[in-house]
Structures are given as C-alpha cells and as structure tokens.
Amino acid sequence: MKSDSNLEKVLAAGHFAVTGELGPPRGANLQAIKDKAAHLKGMVDAVNVTDNQTAVVRMASWAVSLVLREMGMEPNYQMVCRDRNRLAMQSDILGAAALGINTMLCLSGDHPSFGDHPQAANVHDIDSIQQIQMVTTMRDEGRFLGGAEIDTPPRMFVGAAANPFGDPFELRVLRLGKKVAAGADFIQTQCIYNMERFAEYMRQAVDMGLTEKTKLLAGVTPLKSAGMARYMAKKVPGMDVPDEVVKRIADQPKEKQAEEGIKLLCEQIEQLREMPGVAGIHLMAIEWEHRVPEIVERAGLLPRPQV
Amino acid sequence: MITAERKPMEEIFRSLEPFGKILLVGCNECVTVCHAGGRKEVAMLASALRMGRLKQGAPLTVDEMTLERQCDPEYAEELALVVDQYDAVCSMACGCGVQTVAERYQGLPVLPMVNTAFMGSSEKNGVWAERCAGCGNCVLGMTGGICPIARCSKRIFNGPCGGSSKGKCEISPDVDCAWQLIWDRLKQLGQTELYSQIMAPKDWRSARDGGPRRIVREDMAI
Ligand code: SF4
Ligand code: SF4
Numbered sequence: 001m002k003s004d005s006n007l008e009k010v011l012a013a014g015h016f017a018v019t020g021e022l023g024p025p026r027g028a029n030l031q032a033i034k035d036k037a038a039h040l041k042g043m044v045d046a047v048n049v050t051d052n053q054t055a056v057v058r059m060a061s062w063a064v065s066l067v068l069r070e071m072g073m074e075p076n077y078q079m080v081c082r083d084r085n086r087l088a089m090q091s092d093i094l095g096a097a098a099l100g101i102n103t104m105l106c107l108s109g110d111h112p113s114f115g116d117h118p119q120a121a122n123v124h125d126i127d128s129i130q131q132i133q134m135v136t137t138m139r140d141e142g143r144f145l146g147g148a149e150i151d152t153p154p155r156m157f158v159g160a161a162a163n164p165f166g167d168p169f170e171l172r173v174l175r176l177g178k179k180v181a182a183g184a185d186f187i188q189t190q191c192i193y194n195m196e197r198f199a200e201y202m203r204q205a206v207d208m209g210l211t212e213k214t215k216l217l218a219g220v221t222p223l224k225s226a227g228m229a230r231y232m233a234k235k236v237p238g239m240d241v242p243d244e245v246v247k248r249i250a251d252q253p254k255e256k257q258a259e260e261g262i263k264l265l266c267e268q269i270e271q272l273r274e275m276p277g278v279a280g281i282h283l284m285a286i287e288w289e290h291r292v293p294e295i296v297e298r299a300g301l302l303p304r305p306q307v
Numbered sequence: 308m309i310t311a312e313r314k315p316m317e318e319i320f321r322s323l324e325p326f327g328k329i330l331l332v333g334c335n336e337c338v339t340v341c342h343a344g345g346r347k348e349v350a351m352l353a354s355a356l357r358m359g360r361l362k363q364g365a366p367l368t369v370d371e372m373t374l375e376r377q378c379d380p381e382y383a384e385e386l387a388l389v390v391d392q393y394d395a396v397c398s399m400a401c402g403c404g405v406q407t408v409a410e411r412y413q414g415l416p417v418l419p420m421v422n423t424a425f426m427g428s429s430e431k432n433g434v435w436a437e438r439c440a441g442c443g444n445c446v447l448g449m450t451g452g453i454c455p456i457a458r459c460s461k462r463i464f465n466g467p468c469g470g471s472s473k474g475k476c477e478i479s480p481d482v483d484c485a486w487q488l489i490w491d492r493l494k495q496l497g498q499t500e501l502y503s504q505i506m507a508p509k510d511w512r513s514a515r516d517g518g519p520r521r522i523v524r525e526d527m528a529i
Contacts, residue, residue: 082461086508108468111460111478122461126508129465133505145508163469171467171490171502178465178505190469237470237477 055115080109
C-alpha cells in the first residue's frame, strides 16, 4: 500500500468505491461541519473536502479534513493550484500527512473571476499535472520538487479530477493519460449526465490501458429541481446535460422533481456499475448531505466495506 | 509591441491640479501604433486639458512634444533644453518611457498619462490582444506557437483545464481557450506527439519572480 487511505484499501480489495463531498463553511463554524459530516459517516469510503470551491473563500480544506479525521472518517483533501505556490503546497501536504490525512486530490481550481475575490492574484505556479507529479515524487522518492530530501515522506493516496465533457473531446482521454503518467492513483470525474458520451470516453480510456493503471470514479450529482438541471446545462462551463435529462425532471410537478432526480441518479449508478473500467462513483451532493444516506441505500451501495 | 490606454480624464485632471504649466510628451513607437500616446493623441489630450482647465477657471499651459523613443536615454536627452520651464512632465509613453524621463530629470515630477497594459499584437483594427508575458524562457516551439503563459487564464502548461468549452475559455465566451488553439495548431503541424509529453514545472526565476531583470551584453560595452 502506498498510504493508509481507506479509499486505497477499498479499491485495492476490488470493491466498488463510493466517495462523497463536503463543502467547508463560510465562517469558523465547527458545528456546521460536524452536522454535515454526520450524514456522510458510514455512507461513503472517503469524503472530498473542497478547497475554496468556485473561488469563494471558505474554511481551509486541511482544517475541515482534520475535523472529519477526528470523527473517524476518511477525508479526501482537495488542493487547487490557484491559491498556492509550490512552497505553500508542499508544506501543507507535509502538515496534512503528519496529522493523518491520507488521501488528496490535485486540481487546477476555478478562475478567481467566478468567486468572491475577483481582485485576487491567480497563482498557478505549477499546474495540476505537475502537482500530481510533485506529490507522488515526494511520496515515492522522498524528495521535494526543489530536489532536497524529505525526512519522513508524506504517504498520500493521490487523486486527480477529469472532465470527460470539456473540449476538445479528443484531448480528454489524452489528458487523462497525462494525469495517469504523472502518477494519479485515482481519478474522480466531473458530474456525468450524458451517459453515451461518457461510455465512449470510458471505451477510449480502457483501450489505452489507463484503467489498469488508475482507479476511475465516475462523478454523479442528483438533480434537485428543473431549475438546477437548466442551470447546470446552461451556466456551468464544461458540463454536458442532455435536453432529455432536463426534460425528464421538468416534466414532473415541482414537488416530485427531487424524487425524480434521485430515481435518475440511481439508474445512472446502476449503469455505471456495469461499465467496464469504472471502479466506483463520486457522489457530489453539495448542500444535500442529509439525503446521501437515502441515496446510497436506494442505489444498493450499503453497507460500505470494512477493510 | 507594448500596449497602453489613456488614463480616465478625471484621474488626469486630478493629478494635474497642482500644476500651471506642463510639457506633454508622447512617443513615436508602440504607443503610437496602439493609438494611446503618439503625436496625435498628445495633441488631442493637450487641447482637452487646456479647455477643461479653462472651464474650471484654472488655465493650464500645455506644450507638446513627441520623442522618437522615450525609453531610450539618448532621445530623452532632447528634453534637456526645455524642461526647466515646466512644473511637470506628463508622459504618454509606456511605463518604460515614463521612468526613463523621470530618471534623467530627477528634480521634476513626471506623471503617467496612460496605463501600460501588455505585450501583444493587433488582432484587427482597434483590437489588441496579449501574446507574451516575457517569461524569459520561451516555450512556443513546444506549444504550436501559442503561448500558454500569456494566453491561458491559468497559465497551465499541460492543458486544457476542464473549463474549456467550444474553443472558449471558462472565464468568458469572448476569450479563446489557449489550449484549444495549441491543440489545433499541433494537429495542423503534425506535432500532436508533443502534447503527450508532460511539461515540467516552470523555473520562474527567468520571469519576474527572480527579481528585477537585466540583460547585460559584454560584447556591446564601450
Ligand atoms: S513562452 Fe514566455 S517568452 Fe514565449 S511567448 Fe510565452 S511568455 Fe513570451
Ligand atoms: S479554458 Fe483553456 S485558456 Fe481557459 S484556463 Fe482552461 S485551459 Fe486555460
């Protein structure tokens, strides 16, 4: 094992993995984290803790990860390239590893223009692929990016994100290949609504042998309402929500749209379980954490394996 | 070239309040090409200042002059005979020109009249776009001649990020995704194999992060 990550163990044992997601609070509210996290406990194998998601300031992802750790959960510590240079990244990784964070996710990060501090400097000292390489080199070779030796390397299980629906489509699998070559142990994808296009992406990834070198978790997000479906379809860059998906939710009366969203999600999970190369799902139910137990139960993903 | 835009008039008027007689100095190079601070723009700003100050009841004497290249000490020297008559020099050159004049005439206030923007080229009449960030170690040979530092909003070396959509960058439908352009050009050149190589972290010392930069050419010293 490369780390003590629960996610690594679950995947290594051949189980279909389930990861969840938790967005840190916009303040120093510890109780808010604990309340949200309680819904996810025992329901998922690891919980992604977002890092200033959509470029909006929130509590530090390492701090929230530690709270989850103390609650006996496995945090997946997200780190974006937007806010930190290579010094800050490496020191945060050492601190996280020393305090029991075993799993992390390397990301570019949304541009500051989306967030609450559009005036901010946009760091991007290294990019997410270089970041993966940096962490795996720290772990496997015990060296900093600058070359110096590390006393007690961080034992991180290292993940990366992939968007099968960004453009150009032909580069999507090639870029996934670069992330795998950089050393990504696992991949979590952007939310999938266009199953056909995703199946094509997976076919290419399997053909290139990528799913033998990394574990790919397919991203899913329940559609809570027709409004949300339309917003995701129109406003979120690099998101592909087919018209028939929007229509299926919108055709329901308002009070039944959330239920239809969960039904659709369970069907998707069913399909994803059957898809060659898919090693698990990443369930992003932001601000819907309290519905996660019901979702994983109905999708037949309980109980979670004890490894 | 270096691109610039004239500062807002309110800001210019405010900065000139203490003065009664100024020399407005343009430059014949980049700022002439991007219509920000050449002879023509000097004349236009000069008359706007004269009229504006007249209306305010505080007339301003504005003399005009345009140097061949304001960032060159040799040309900045041309001001020596006249500058003593003025309360301030107002430069319409880029930041390099402003500083060259300020360095030469230490006792005189030298004020910028334009905001220097970026190194770029003209896309069409009236449109200039950023092309180079002066990183000091050019990678254009690896990226199909399109700069990932100046033209990708996240200066990603192994792009594109997940936000690239229909050829556009996630920040705006008006901004091309640099990595879409790079990929298209690599295909055209038959160099797609370049894409699969992971580009290593950049050594930013050659850029601004290594401290202020200088180029010293021993062979040219006299
Ligand atoms: S790689 Fe560097 S030198 Fe070359 S165009 Fe880009 S910023 Fe300029
Ligand atoms: S969309 Fe393209 S240009 Fe914009 S940040 Fe991503 S890779 Fe760079």
